[in-house]
Amino acid sequence: MTAAPRTPWTPPDTWARWRRGDGCAMCADSHLPENEHSFLAAELRRSYVRLPRNQYCRGWTIVALKRHANELFELAPAELAEFWQDVSDVARALQDIYQPAKLNYAIFGNRCPHLHCHLLVQTFADDPTAPIDFQAKTVLLPPTEYSAMIETLRARLQL
Amino acid sequence: MTAAPRTPWTPPDTWARWRRGDGCAMCADSHLPENEHSFLAAELRRSYVRLPRNQYCRGWTIVALKRHANELFELAPAELAEFWQDVSDVARALQDIYQPAKLNYAIFGNRCPHLHCHLLVQTFADDPTAPIDFQAKTVLLPPTEYSAMIETLRARLQL
Numbered sequence: 130m131t132a133a134p135r136t137p138w139t140p141p142d143t144w145a146r147w148r149r150g151d152g153c154a155m156c157a158d159s160h161l162p163e164n165e166h167s168f169l170a171a172e173l174r175r176s177y178v179r180l181p182r183n184q185y186c187r188g189w190t191i192v193a194l195k196r197h198a199n200e201l202f203e204l205a206p207a208e209l210a211e212f213w214q215d216v217s218d219v220a221r222a223l224q225d226i227y228q229p230a231k232l233n234y235a236i237f238g239n240r241c242p243h244l245h246c247h248l249l250v251q252t253f254a255d256d257p258t259a260p261i262d263f264q265a266k267t268v269l270l271p272p273t274e275y276s277a278m279i280e281t282l283r284a285r286l287q288l
Numbered sequence: 289m290t291a292a293p294r295t296p297w298t299p300p301d302t303w304a305r306w307r308r309g310d311g312c313a314m315c316a317d318s319h320l321p322e323n324e325h326s327f328l329a330a331e332l333r334r335s336y337v338r339l340p341r342n343q344y345c346r347g348w349t350i351v352a353l354k355r356h357a358n359e360l361f362e363l364a365p366a367e368l369a370e371f372w373q374d375v376s377d378v379a380r381a382l383q384d385i386y387q388p389a390k391l392n393y394a395i396f397g398n399r400c401p402h403l404h405c406h407l408l409v410q411t412f413a414d415d416p417t418a419p420i421d422f423q424a425k426t427v428l429l430p431p432t433e434y435s436a437m438i439e440t441l442r443a444r445l446q447l
Contacts, residue, residue, distance in 0.1 A: 136417045138389055144412075200391055201372065202380035209376055210369030213360065217368055221361035230297055231401055232359055236393040239416030253303075257398030258295045260419035 139240070148242050150197035155243035159193045167191060170279045171288055173215040175208060178286075180279055185268040186261075188227050188250035190282070192216045199242040216246050222285035223248055235261060298399070307401050309356035314402035318352045326350060329438045330447055332374040334367060337445075339438055344427040345420075347386045347409035349441070351375045358401040375405050381444035382407055394420060 139147070147153050158164040159177045167179040170190070179191040192215055198204055204212060220232050233249040249261060270278075298306070306312050317323040318336045326338040329349070338350040351374055357363055363371060379391050392408040408420060429437075 135415050138410075138412045138414060138416050141389075141412060144389060200379055200383060201376040201393065202383065204376070206369070206373060209372055210365070213368055213372045214365060217360040217363070220359055224359060224361065230300075230303065231396075231398050233398070234360065234395040235420075237390075237420075239390050239392070239410055239414075242390055251297075251398055253297045253300060255297060255398075256294050257297050258423060260421040261394075261396075262419040264417060 144242070148199050150243075153197055153243050154241050155193055155245060156197050159243070159245075160195070168275055168279060170282050171219075171286055173218065173286075175212045176215040178215075178219055178282070180275060180282070182269055182275070183263070183267050184270055184278075185263075185266045186249050188223055188229070188248075190219060190223060190248045191245050192219050192248065193243065193245035198244045199238065201236075201244070204244075212244075216248070218286060219282075220248060222282055223250055225285050226281055227252075230255070231257075233261065303401070307358050309402075312356055312402050313400050314352055314404060315356050318402070318404075319354070327434055327438060329441050330378075330445055332377065332445075334371045335374040337374075337378055337441070339434060339441070341428055341434070342422070342426050343429055343437075344422075344425045345408050347382055347388070347407075349378060349382060349407045350404050351378050351407065352402065352404035357403045358397065360395075360403070363403075371403075375407070377445060378441075379407060381441055382409055384444050385440055386411075389414070390416075392420065 150156055162169050167181045169177060170180045171178040176192045176194055179193060181189050181191060194212055201209060223232060227250045229250045230253045231251040233251060235247045309315055321328050326340045328336060329339045330337040335351045335353055338352060340348050340350060353371055360368060382391060386409045388409040389412045390410040392410060394406045395403060
């Protein structure tokens, strides 16, 4: 086995700046109808819901906090509750649409600390022990398919 | 590269049973002082906080919902809020103890659907793109070290 090439962490001074929200990539583009990585699917109370262009895992959806914060404990109790209610509502919609074996919910933020939760749809055909690897492969769809997915999601969210 | 051996998903009938809480492994052992995988570190409002024996990622901590549920949308709004307040409180404690570059929060449940959130401590020495892989390696500690970690965590949680 060959070791995979190692990506270094963002240097501490830049990282500290991003954590303060200065130069944060997601503050700049989470609200845009489309950006390099994803499409805006919905605006909820505390979050923007985005559909990644890379649908390597069909149904992959991101719920990003509207304002800048890095860790859950930076949110006041009511804000924390409302953010997770948004995530929960999107999860229910994905459950209705895909009828998965299990949903996964993951906040990483190792490359951009802005709070955002990945929702991944696991099926009975998946390996339950396989780590979530966004770089595993890239599956791009025709533009009409993204639009259809967003429409279906919005309908389930009753938007 | 050789493909990793593939683990199949739990068969649908067994999985459906576990989802109902019938035969759920975490319902049986999440409250125990110790079980095969972890030690009980604290009991919070809605959750049991557990320290995995495998400390391959130093500081790895699990916050498991006390009652059986599979997905976030099965929780009533107040319960959802209180569960995430527990997770947030543990995250703050881990932040104080480890001063990480970033915390990761992940609910998978692909092998046991009972709601539990993994908290992973990422340092500046880590590869930010490396997927979370609990099977990557096993690092066991001397018993006194687990006790010391639990004591430190409880002190930070003001328990």
